[in-house]
Amino acid sequence: MTRTRVHNFSISLDGFATGEPQSAEAPFGHAGQRLHEWMIATRFGASVVSGDGSGGSTGVDHALAEQHSVDIGAEIMGAHKFGPPGWQDDPDWRGWWGPEPPFRTPTFVLTHRPRPPVEMAGGTTFHFLEASPREALTVAQEAADGLDVRIGGGPTVLRDFLAAGLVDHLHLVQVPLVLGRGVRLWDGLEGVEAGYDVEAVSSRRGVTHLIFTRAPGGSVA
């Protein structure tokens, strides 16, 4: 049985997954890199950013971060993750990640304005899809060919998948800052913890990893 997973999804103490306003210069708005510094400091983060994995920490932050890539056969992301506001008007936009994005699988971008697929170096192909969470998951699961599907965010898309009861494994990373504004993860998700086991562990860096795993026999929806 394949699972639907979320990894390295960083939020502030007040639950914001991004600041505001989002732009080409500031993908996370006034949050800057502050939500993701913990990951950039890991060996996993170093390998994603610079392509070589020789730097970075190798403790609990790294171990959890690296799960991001294990046994994943496809990703689903929202339009807000793929590009800054207005990217749909730019036919040449290929995402934030350069010629070799770190996904290395079929990657489904949810958008109301689909376009033809784009094949990138390193195994990533971007597909553009107008679909409900459940429909998108069916398509991605087929593409994943027996491996798991990762929900890549942003917060609006993750919220939709959580509300639909489609997430089996949720790894959040709470960073000790109060952003005050941006896009919240938790809105509309009252009681979402039901049906999950929740594990919490804080690292030396001061972030807290929250890991929700579907309880045996647990139902979320």
Next chain:
Amino acid sequence: MTRTRVHNFSISLDGFATGEPQSAEAPFGHAGQRLHEWMIATRFGASVVSGDGSGGSTGVDHALAEQHSVDIGAEIMGAHKFGPPGWQDDPDWRGWWGPEPPFRTPTFVLTHRPRPPVEMAGGTTFHFLEASPREALTVAQEAADGLDVRIGGGPTVLRDFLAAGLVDHLHLVQVPLVLGRGVRLWDGLEGVEAGYDVEAVSSRRGVTHLIFTRAPGGSVA
């Protein structure tokens, strides 16, 4: 130098310190006791609830909970903590805590409708005060006679003290549930972590203790 401290202040993952609606039957609204079960399960909690400290856990949850009472000479609380909506109309209301409240110091209740002080058994005297956070703190510090002052909440009052830069030590306990509605702690506190060292530790029970201590030379306001 005396400090202004907050202890055992429980919040949900989405930052709510109480549910809704608050009433005489349900002081925390739909949250019930869920935000405080971790504390009730400790030896400290057992001693507060039943008056005898023979039951309850004695690990990290207990050790941190018990700091609540150490070197405290006065408490400041908000009107919403002292009683259900409308308590000001009941001249006989003496708080939720029975004849011997667990505060055992002068306790200042912030209200727009002050009344004469009420002396309870066990060392608690309730004083009723219409004052700004800074004014109330000055009065409470005098009463504390060289010991620290605890800000007892609720969330609205704590937020006011944090916004005014008056809190030196803040112990929050994040409980892994999504309440969805109620009163949030974090609103209006963007950047409040500046000037604090933040320590995070999760206990076996799955709650995460977040301890903000004023950094050496740190300024909050």
